[in-house]
Every structure is written in structure tokens, then in C-alpha cells.
Amino acid sequence: MLDSWRDGPARRAIEDFVRRTTDPASPEVIPSDERIVVSDNDGTLWCEKPMPIQLDFLVRRLGVLATADPSLRDQQPYRAAYERDIRWMGTAMVKHYRGDDTDLGLLKAAVTSAFDAVEVEEYDRAVRAFFAEADHPTLERPYRTCGFAPMVELLRYLEAHDFTVYIASGGDRDFMRPIAPELYGVPPERVIGSALGIDYRDGQLLYRAEMDFFDDGPEKPVRIWSRIGRRPVIAIGNANGDLPMLEFAGGGLPALRLVVRHDDAEREADDSGGAEDLLARAEQEGWTVVSMKDDWEKVFD
Amino acid sequence: MLDSWRDGPARRAIEDFVRRTTDPASPEVIPSDERIVVSDNDGTLWCEKPMPIQLDFLVRRLGVLATADPSLRDQQPYRAAYERDIRWMGTAMVKHYRGDDTDLGLLKAAVTSAFDAVEVEEYDRAVRAFFAEADHPTLERPYRTCGFAPMVELLRYLEAHDFTVYIASGGDRDFMRPIAPELYGVPPERVIGSALGIDYRDGQLLYRAEMDFFDDGPEKPVRIWSRIGRRPVIAIGNANGDLPMLEFAGGGLPALRLVVRHDDAEREADDSGGAEDLLARAEQEGWTVVSMKDDWEKVFD
Numbered sequence: 069m070l071d072s073w074r075d076g077p078a079r080r081a082i083e084d085f086v087r088r089t090t091d092p093a094s095p096e097v098i099p100s101d102e103r104i105v106v107s108d109n110d111g112t113l114w115c116e117k118p119m120p121i122q123l124d125f126l127v128r129r130l131g132v133l134a135t136a137d138p139s140l141r142d143q144q145p146y147r148a149a150y151e152r153d154i155r156w157m158g159t160a161m162v163k164h165y166r167g168d169d170t171d172l173g174l175l176k177a178a179v180t181s182a183f184d185a186v187e188v189e190e191y192d193r194a195v196r197a198f199f200a201e202a203d204h205p206t207l208e209r210p211y212r213t214c215g216f217a218p219m220v221e222l223l224r225y226l227e228a229h230d231f232t233v234y235i236a237s238g239g240d241r242d243f244m245r246p247i248a249p250e251l252y253g254v255p256p257e258r259v260i261g262s263a264l265g266i267d268y269r270d271g272q273l274l275y276r277a278e279m280d281f282f283d284d285g286p287e288k289p290v291r292i293w294s295r296i297g298r299r300p301v302i303a304i305g306n307a308n309g310d311l312p313m314l315e316f317a318g319g320g321l322p323a324l325r326l327v328v329r330h331d332d333a334e335r336e337a338d339d340s341g342g343a344e345d346l347l348a349r350a351e352q353e354g355w356t357v358v359s360m361k362d363d364w365e366k367v368f369d
Numbered sequence: 370m371l372d373s374w375r376d377g378p379a380r381r382a383i384e385d386f387v388r389r390t391t392d393p394a395s396p397e398v399i400p401s402d403e404r405i406v407v408s409d410n411d412g413t414l415w416c417e418k419p420m421p422i423q424l425d426f427l428v429r430r431l432g433v434l435a436t437a438d439p440s441l442r443d444q445q446p447y448r449a450a451y452e453r454d455i456r457w458m459g460t461a462m463v464k465h466y467r468g469d470d471t472d473l474g475l476l477k478a479a480v481t482s483a484f485d486a487v488e489v490e491e492y493d494r495a496v497r498a499f500f501a502e503a504d505h506p507t508l509e510r511p512y513r514t515c516g517f518a519p520m521v522e523l524l525r526y527l528e529a530h531d532f533t534v535y536i537a538s539g540g541d542r543d544f545m546r547p548i549a550p551e552l553y554g555v556p557p558e559r560v561i562g563s564a565l566g567i568d569y570r571d572g573q574l575l576y577r578a579e580m581d582f583f584d585d586g587p588e589k590p591v592r593i594w595s596r597i598g599r600r601p602v603i604a605i606g607n608a609n610g611d612l613p614m615l616e617f618a619g620g621g622l623p624a625l626r627l628v629v630r631h632d633d634a635e636r637e638a639d640d641s642g643g644a645e646d647l648l649a650r651a652e653q654e655g656w657t658v659v660s661m662k663d664d665w666e667k668v669f670d
Contacts, residue, residue, distance in 0.1 A: 101556060188594060189620070245598045255402060256598030263595060268587035271616050273594050280595075286569035293489060293574050294564060294581075295596065297546045297557030315572050319490070 069225045071365070072218040078326070078363040081356040082222065085324040089301065090229045096322050098301055100230040106292055106313060107223070107304040109237035109244060109261075112328050113252060115214045117337040118206060119157065122243050125198050127157065129182045145175045154205075183264065184277035188242065191275065195246045209368070215251045216360075217369040219304075219328075223252055231302065236292055237261040238284035238309055260295050284309040289316035306330065308345045314355065325355040332360040335367040370526045372666070373519040379627070379664040382657040383523065386625040390602065391530045397623050399602055401531040407593055407614060408524070408605040410538035410545060410562070413629050414553060416515045418638040419507060420458065423544050426499050428458065430483045446476045455506075484565065485578035489543065492576065496547045510669070516552045517661075518670040520605075520629075524553055532603065537593055538562040539585035539610055561596050585610040590617035607631065609646045615656065626656040633661035636668040 073079040089098040110116040130149035133140060140146040148156035160171035183191055199212045207214065223233050235244060235254055241261030248254040262283045265276035283291050289312050292300060303310075303317040306328040317323040327350045330337050338361075340347060350357050360367060374380040390399040411417040431450035434441060441447040449457035461472035484492055500513045508515065524534050536545060536555055542562030549555040563584040566577035584592050590613050593601060604611075604618040607629040618624040628651045631638050639662075641648060651658050661668060 241595075242598070257596065259598065266591045266594065268590045268613055268617070273590060273617075289569045289574060290567045293567065294542075295558065297543070297560065312569055316569070316574075 069228065070218070070221060072221055074363055074365055076363050078356055078358045081324065082225075082326070085302070085322070086226070086229050086231075089322055098321055102298060102301065102321060103226075103229070103231040104296060104298050104300040105223075105226055105231045105233045105302040105304070106236040106260075106288075106300040106317075107219075107233065108306060108310050108313070109235050109239055111306040111330065112304055112310075113215055113219050113235070115204065115207065115216070115336060117330070117339065119154070120239065121204075121211050121214065122239050123157065124202065124205075124211075125195070125243065126179050126182060127152075127154070128198070128202075129194075130178055133182065143174075144171065145178050180264070180279060181277035183275045185274050188266065188273040188275065191242055192246050195243055199247050207368075212247060212251060213368065215368075216328075216364075217366055218364045220252060220369075223254070226302065227253070232258070234258045234260055234292070234296065234300075236283070236288055236313060238282065238288075240264070241283075260291050286312045288313040292316070302326070304328070305346065307342045309342075311346050311349060314346075314349075325350070325353075327355055327357045329357050329359050331362075332364075332367065334361075336360055370529065371519070371522055373522055375664055375666055377664050379657055379659045382625065383526075383627070386603070386623070387527070387530050387532075390623055399622055403599060403602065403622065404527075404530070404532040405597060405599050405601045406524075406527055406532045406534045406603040406605070407537040407561075407589075407601040407618075408520075408534065409607060409611050409614070410536050410540055412607040412631065413605055413611075414516055414520050414536070416505065416508065416517070416637060418631070418640065420455070421540065422505075422512050422515065423540050424458065425503065425506075425512075426496070426544065427480050427483060428453075428455070429499070429503075430495075431479055434483065444475075445472065446479050481565070481580060482578035484576045486575050489567065489574045489576065492543055493547050496544055500548050508669075513548060513552060514669065516669075517629075517665075518667055519665045521553060521670075524555070527603065528554070533559070535559045535561055535593070535597065535601075537584070537589055537614060539583065539589075541565070542584075561592050587613045589614040593617070603627070605629070606647065608643045610643075612647050612650060615647075615650075626651070626654075628656055628658045630658050630660050632663075633665075633668065635662075637661055 070079055088094050088096045091097060107113055110120050127149045130146055134146040134150035141150050160175055164172040202211050204211055204214055226233060233254055235248060237244060239261050241259055241263050244261055245256040245259045248259050263280040265278050265280045266273050267276055281287055299319040300317045301321050302324045303314045304326040305314055314325040317325055327346055330339050332338060371380055389395050389397045392398060408414055411421050428450045431447055435447040435451035442451050461476055465473045503512050505512055505515050527534060534555055536549060538545060540562050542560055542564050545562055546557040546560045549560050564581040566579050566581045567574050568577055582588055600620040601618045602622050603625045604615045605627040606615055615626040618626055628647055631640050
């Protein structure tokens with residue numbers, strides 16, 4: 069079933085773990101209701117280079133706000149969004165890595181208030197409209213086809229062995245929910261992610277202009293417990309923010325930890341920036357590293 | 370399948386709604402992935418008189434703390450807990466209803482800090498130990514048998530028609546999770562409730578001495594959305610705090626709202642205190658009221 073996985077240590081580690089934990093005769097068998105899988109999304113299940121897909125959605129939203137209110141065009145990041153100046157966004161990130169958060173601060177504030185008082189089901193429709201038409205800027209394919217084919221195949225393989233898959237992402241929960249069923253076969257109730265605050269008024273739920281929580285780093289195990297009430301036995305990530313989640317896996321049960329390494333300049337990207345600690349820990353602990361270049365027969369469908 | 374429900378308007382409303390929304394030939398049929406049921410717990414699925422079951426658990430915990438630290442016995446509510454003076458707790462509630470929150474404030478502060486820095490899986494074991502031995506003070510039966518038999522039957526009936534049941538309670542999420550599978554057939558990932566803050570440290574999750582959120586009133590629809598990402602089509606409650614959740618049900622889909630009325634002095638309790646607004650709204654909107662006295666053949670198994 070793992071046809072887009074080349075024979076190698078990663079594929080063998082996956083198949084071996086599944087055999088050991090699902091064969092009824094195995095001493096390490098895990099009951100099916102405890103076969104919980106959590107996977108990061110950006111860079112793990114879908115492409116996050118050159119920028120997270122959600123950022124494109126948000127920049128378009130800021131552009132819409134700047135179109136409706138011309139006075140916004142005098143300030144960043146609205147001007148950049150209105151002029152489709154993606155370079156400004158990239159520079160904000162570069163400045164951030166150099167310790168200057170001025171521009172990133174402006175971007176965060178704008179993004180947090182971009183859906184102030186928007187009703188959750190209206191947001192859901194906006195996300196669906198985005199995925200119906202938006203294309204990836206460099207891959208030249210619709211975003212809704214930017215899931216990594218071997219990973220989608222892996223999710224189906226795990227489900228066929230009675231594992232239950234949750235997405236545990238730093239991305240916005242309600243941004244992933246409308247597309248996760250089509251892209252990953254994961255229903256909305258199994259999408260865990262960052263969240264804006266929400267108010268209830270007269271039968272409707274409206275977003276607040278503030279984060280409820282940012283689901284990254286040590287917050288990931290907290291949100292996994294809050295949602296599921298169990299530890300995962302398989303945890304999959306690609307960046308330092310996934311480290312606590314991988315560490316949390318298992319408890320008294322066997323655990324499989326997978327780290328997706330972006331080392332494929334030709335088919336995706338060769339860039340492990342932001343994954344240094346995770347890769348070092350993986351090597352130290354013997355966690356399974358998945359090389360996009362060596363382990364995957366293809367990257368996209 | 371609803372054998373402990375007497376023939377009457379409540380049972381007929383339930384059966385009619387299920388027929389209309391699950392018969393493939395019905396114009397009102399709801400796809401099975403949208404057949405979401407949310408039910409309150411205290412007073413709806415299990416007995417909350419004379420006091421919530423969780424309060425008994427918490428008072429025992431305060432007693433353990435006061436046993437370990439004698440200096441605590443000089444202050445309330447530790448003294449009452451240590452001396453098993455349940456009357457003090459009752460008086461705190463009576464004072465609260467009269468507008469004096471002094472004692473209730475002491476109780477809340479003690480309860481919030483009662484599990485400070487306790488690991489979530491240790492708490493889970495403490496809850497299991499409580500339910501393995503604790504009896505209801507007046508019904509003289511184990512707490513784990515205090516679920517309302519007709520309600521458990523209703524959950525099974527709905528599941529047989531491809532509805533998915535969630536508990537949406539003001540009670541502590543992690544207090545209900547260990548017992549919900551045995552009592553209601555509801556797994557931990559489908560238990561929504563109030564939550565303490567949690568910190569992640571070195572592979573473990575530890576409770577903080579502060580609430581993350583109190584899942585009652587307008588917070589219930591917020592937490593239902595956060596967890597499920599859909600509106601429920603069946604919502605069941607018994608108190609004013611359930612009103613927003615019942616109001617939120619449906620959206621563009623048909624909805625069934627059930628209100629459990631405690632009017633059975635002989636078999637449970639005749640007491641609608643705290644349900645006045647909900648019952649008034651139910652009458653105004655034609656929501657289905659379930660009379661424990663008239664509609665249920667039996668209350669407990």
C-alpha cells in the first residue's frame with residue numbers, strides 16, 4: 069500500500085511498527101482505540117515553501133480590506149498586500165530571523181484582526197472559495213493538490229490498520245478544516261490547530277481579534293490531550309515546533325516518531341532551516357528520519 | 370429500542386425526528402457525517418442531586434490534602450472536607466443563591482488549586498479509583514450506576530441511526546473521560562467540558578492552579594465548534610446553562626432540542642431550580658420537554 073515509498077529504512081520502520089503493534093499475536097499489540105496518530109501539517113503533509121499556504125490566504129484577505137478602506141493602504145502590511153508585494157512579507161521573515169520583529173509585528177497584528185467579528189461559517193466559505201481557485205506560486209498547481217502523495221498514502225495505510233489520524237498543526241484550525249477531508253481524508257473534528265478567540269452571540273459564533281492559543285512547541289501536547297485525552301503512539305513532524313509532540317508520544321505504549329526532512333531541491337526544497345533541533349534530537353534518539361529525496365518515489369500526485 | 374420510554378410526545382418527537390433525518394427518501398435527510406448530537410451531563414445523563422458527583426470527588430481530594438497538611442484544617446473549605454461536613458458545602462450554595470459568594474469563593478479557590486502540578490494521567494487514575502468505590506449518598510448505589518437508563522438507551526438508539534454523540538458539559542472534561550466509555554459508550558475524544566490550564570514539561574502534562582475555561586452558557590457553543598467544527602443537529606440539556614447550546618443547534622439543518630425536566634420526586638427529584646429560563650424558552654419555541662415522571666418507564670437500571 070505504500071507504493072510511493074521506496075524500499076529503505078523509513079518505509080521499513082513504518083511497516084515494522086505497524087506489524088508489531090497490530091498483529092494480535094505480537095507482545096506489543098496496541099488496542100485499536102489507542103492507535104492514535106498525530107501529524108503536523110505545514111511541511112509535513114503539504115508544501116510550505118516558499119511560504120505557508122495560509123499566509124497567501126491571509127495576504128489576499130488584507131488586500132480585500134485595503135480595497136474596501138483606502139486609508140489602510142498608507143500602512144504596512146496592507147500596502148504590500150494591496151500591491152501584491154510578496155517580497156515585503158519575505159523580508160519581514162528575514163528580519164525576524166535577524167532579531168528584528170518590527171515588520172512581523174505589524175503583520176501579526178493585521179492578521180489577528182483580519183477576521184474580527186466574522187462568523188465562523190462565513191470564514192469556512194471564504195476558505196473553500198480560496199481553495200477552489202488559488203494556485204501555488206512556484207509549483208504551478210492548485211493548492212488543493214499540494215499535499216505530499218506519500219504522506220496521504222501513509223495516512224490511508226495507517227487507517228487500514230485501525231489507526232485514527234489527527235492533524236496537529238501550528239496553522240489555523242478553521243483554515244484547515246474545510247480542505248482536510250478532501251485533501252487528507254481527515255474530518256473537521258480531527259483537525260487540531262491554532263485558534264482565534266470566539267464569542268457566541270444570538271445563535272452565531274464570531275471570531276475575536278485575538279488568538280485563543282498558538283498551537284506550536286509545548287502547546288501541541290497540551291492541545292492533543294485537550295482534544296483526544298490520550299497520548300499518540302505515532303507522531304509526525306518536520307520542524308522544531310514539533311519536538312515536544314514527538315517527545316510526548318507513547319507514554320507506556322510503543323511509539324513511532326517520524327521526521328520529514330526537506331532535502332529535495334529538485335522536486336520540492338532543500339532547506340532544513342527551523343528543523344535543526346528536531347533533526348539533532350532524532351539522530352540522538354534514533355527517531356525515524358524520512359528523506360524526501362531518498363525515500364519518496366514521487367512527491368506530488 | 371427506546372424500551373424505557375413511555376409512549377408520549379417526547380418519545381414520538383425523537384422517533385419522528387430520527388425518521389425524517391435518516392430515511393434516504395426524506396426531503397430532510399441529513400448526511401451521516403453531519404448527524405452530530407451534543408448532550409449535557411450533570412442532570413441530563415446522570416444524577417446531580419443532592420450534589421454534583423464531581424463535588425464529592427473534589428471534597429474527598431480536599432480531605433486528603435487536609436490530612437497531609439494539618440494547618441489546612443484551620444480554614445474552610447478544608448476543615449469541612451476533613452470533617453466530612455457536607456452541610457457546609459450545601460450552605461455555601463444556598464448563600465450563593467442569596468447573593469453571598471464568600472464561602473463559594475473559598476470553595477472555588479480550593480478546588481482550582483487542588484490538583485496543582487498533578488500529572489494528567491495520575492488524575493485519570495484518581496478518577497478511576499473514585500468510581501471504583503464511591504456510592505451515591507442517598508440513592509445507595511455506586512456512582513458508576515447513576516446514569517439515567519432512558520438516556521443511555523437514547524444514545525444507543527441515535528448511534529444505531531449513524532448519529533455521533535458528544536458530551537458537552539460544564540463539568541470537568543478530564544473527570545468525565547475515564548468513566549464515559551463504561552457509563553455512556555462515549556470515548557474520551559468525544560467528551561467536551563470545563564478544563565484546567567495545562568503545562569507541558571519534559572514529556573509530561575501537569576495541571577495549573579487556574580481554569581482554562583468554564584464550559585457553560587455561551588461558552589458551550591464555542592467549545593462545541595472548537596472541538597467538532599460543526600453545529601449539532603440534536604442538543605440535549607436540563608438547565609439554563611444549556612440554553613445557548615440548544616439555540617445553536619441546526620443552523621441550515623433540521624434540529625431537535627430536548628430538555629430533561631426533573632419532576633419526579635419519588636424516583637429522582639422534583640426540582641427545576643436553575644432551569645426556569647430554559648423551560649420558559651422551550652415552551653415559547655416548542656422545544657421537546659422530557660418529563661422524568663411521565664416519559665420514563667424507569668430512571669435507573
